[in-house]
Amino acid sequence: MIKAVRKRFDIEIPQAGATVAETFELEKSIVAIKGLLLTSDRDDLLYYQGSQRIEINKEEIFPEGYESKLLMSGINVSPNHRYYNMGEMSPGNGQIKIEYTDTPNAQLALQNQPAYRVSLYLDCIMEE
Amino acid sequence: MFREKVIIKKLPVTQAGQLINFQVKIPRDAQHIIGMEVGAQYMNMQMAQPAAAKAAGPQPAINYARASQYTYLSLEKRTSGRAVRITPDLFLGDVRLQSCEDTNIFYAEDIYFADENIAFGDFTARNRRFFPTSPTHGYKHEECIVNTCGKTTVLKGIYRDRQTAQVQDLRQGVFFQYTAIIYVWYAIKTKVA
Numbered sequence: 001m002i003k004a005v006r007k008r009f010d011i012e013i014p015q016a017g018a019t020v021a022e023t024f025e026l027e028k029s030i031v032a033i034k035g036l037l038l039t040s041d042r043d044d045l046l047y048y049q050g051s052q053r054i055e056i057n058k059e060e061i062f063p064e065g066y067e068s069k070l071l072m073s074g075i076n077v078s079p080n081h082r083y084y085n086m087g088e089m090s091p092g093n094g095q096i097k098i099e100y101t102d103t104p105n106a107q108l109a110l111q112n113q114p115a116y117r118v119s120l121y122l123d124c125i126m127e128e
Numbered sequence: 129m130f131r132e133k134v135i136i137k138k139l140p141v142t143q144a145g146q147l148i149n150f151q152v153k154i155p156r157d158a159q160h161i162i163g164m165e166v167g168a169q170y171m172n173m174q175m176a177q178p179a180a181a182k183a184a185g186p187q188p189a190i191n192y193a194r195a196s197q198y199t200y201l202s203l204e205k206r207t208s209g210r211a212v213r214i215t216p217d218l219f220l221g222d223v224r225l226q227s228c229e230d231t232n233i234f235y236a237e238d239i240y241f242a243d244e245n246i247a248f249g250d251f252t253a254r255n256r257r258f259f260p261t262s263p264t265h266g267y268k269h270e271e272c273i274v275n276t277c278g279k280t281t282v283l284k285g286i287y288r289d290r291q292t293a294q295v296q297d298l299r300q301g302v303f304f305q306y307t308a309i310i311y312v313w314y315a316i317k318t319k320v321a
Contacts, residue, residue, distance in 0.1 A: 043263035047242075048170070065136045067167045067309065074266040076246075081268060105170050 005030070007122045009096065016049075016104040016113040026094035026124065033091055035083025035123040038071040042116035045102070047072060050118065053099040057092025064099065068118075083123045096122070131318050132162065137310040139287050140171065141221070144303050146289045151282045152225075152312055158278030161227070163271035163313035166239045168220050171305040215244040221289040223310060228284070231276040239308055271313055278314050285310065 009024040026033075033056065040046035050068030054061045062071075073082035100118055135155075139148050154161070218241040225235040247253045247260035258264070287308055 044261070047263035047266070051169075060133075063134060063136055065138065065309070066134065066311070067169070069263075069266075070165060070167065070269045070311075072263065072266065073268040074262070074264055076265050077268045103169060 001128045003126045003128060004034075005124050005126045007124055009098070009120045009122075011098065011100055011118050011120075012115060013045075013100065013102050013118060014115050015102075017102055019099065019101045021097070021099040024096045024098075024120075026091050026096065026122070027126070028094065029126050029128060030091055030094065030124045031127045032088040032125040033086055033122055034088055034125060035085050036071065037073060037083045037121040037123075038068050039119045039121065040116060042114075043072070045113070045116050046118060048105045049102050051101050051103065053097075054120075055095075055097040056089065057095060059092070061086075064101070068100075083121070088125065091124075096120070131316050132313055133316060135312040135314070137285075137312070139308040139310070140305075141287075141289045141308055142171075142305050144289060144291050148287045148308075150285045150287065152285060152310065153282050154278055154280055154312075154314065155316070157316045158314040159317050160278045161274060161276045161280075161283075161312060161314045163311075164225070164235050164237065164274055165269070165271045165311035165313070166223060166237050167309040167311070168239050168241055169307045169309065170241070171307060212249070214248065217244050218242065218304075219290055220304075220306060221287055221291070221308060223285060223287045223308070225310075226284045227276050228280040228282065229277045234274055234276050235272070237272065241304075241306075271311070278316075283312065 007026065007030075009022075011020050011022050013020055036054070038046065038050070038052075040050075047069045051065050052062065052068060053064040053066065071084050098120055104113070133155075135152055137150065137152050139150060141148070220239045220241055222236065222238045224233060226233045242262040243266065246262055246265050250260060253260050287310075291303055
């Protein structure tokens with residue numbers, strides 16, 4: 001039986017200018033990845049300061065320096081259209097690697113920028 | 129089977145009115161160039177009178193940016209009458225791209241920092257704790273679809289910073305240094321295993 005599921009992976013950005021790399025693994029029952037989306041508990045920091053490299057199955061999807069704002073969707077977007085469309089990409093070995101870089105923004109110029117969370121959502125198809 | 133990849137070209141802009149000629153090298157295995165995106169990241173801000181700015185330190189410029197209508201307005205300015213007020217977007221510059229193939233100049237785009245009018249016409253936007261901004265209420269980014277041959281060796285480009293007029297008129301001499309970013313999406317043909 002085919003099911004649509006959405007997976008969420010969180011990373012913590014400890015301070016301004018930090019680069020955080022983490023690898024996550026999807027379940028073996030996931031047969032395709034349809035889309036991805038980035039969110040944060042600090043949307044403004046993710047929008048103005050975030051960039052990342054995303055790798056799926058050791059295949060680079062977005063290179064280093066790809067701005068996070070291009071993978072965000074606000075609440076004005078229908079929930080059915082928020083994800084970045086990736087077709088039905090095979091997950092391969094199921095490994096998702098994200099290297100997120102926070103580039104401090106002079107305009108925000110936050111004193112003691114707090115730690116914040118970045119979440120990567122994947123829209124997947126699961127076969128049971 | 130076709131696979132998509134992206135090339136990122138970063139152009140640091142440090143002076144008002146700066147003109148940058150650049151090239152984007154297209155890989156050998158590119159079949160078609162299929163999409164374009166643009167973006168910008170702030171680096172720093174400067175005042176038009178550098179000596180005075182240096183003496184004052186960075187805080188006046190930061191305070192200005194926070195108080196200006198382009199970024200952080202006071203709650204009163206943001207919420208009262210905002211629904212029908214148009215705020216000029218921060219226009220940074222424009223880019224043109226030329227292919228060595230028949231398509232010649234195939235892409236032209238303006239680069240803005242953010243959409244300052246995202247709350248325009250939204251009469252429900254009165255919640256001061258959740259006022260519409262690009263990060264929270266922004267629309268999904270879609271690439272500009274282009275279709276040009278990927279056999280071109282390079283793409284020749286020109287980027288011009290357009291802050292000169294705004295620096296004098298609207299922002300009292302504050303100039304933003306930033307990195308303009310060009311994304312070139314291309315498709316490569318892969319062998320099906």
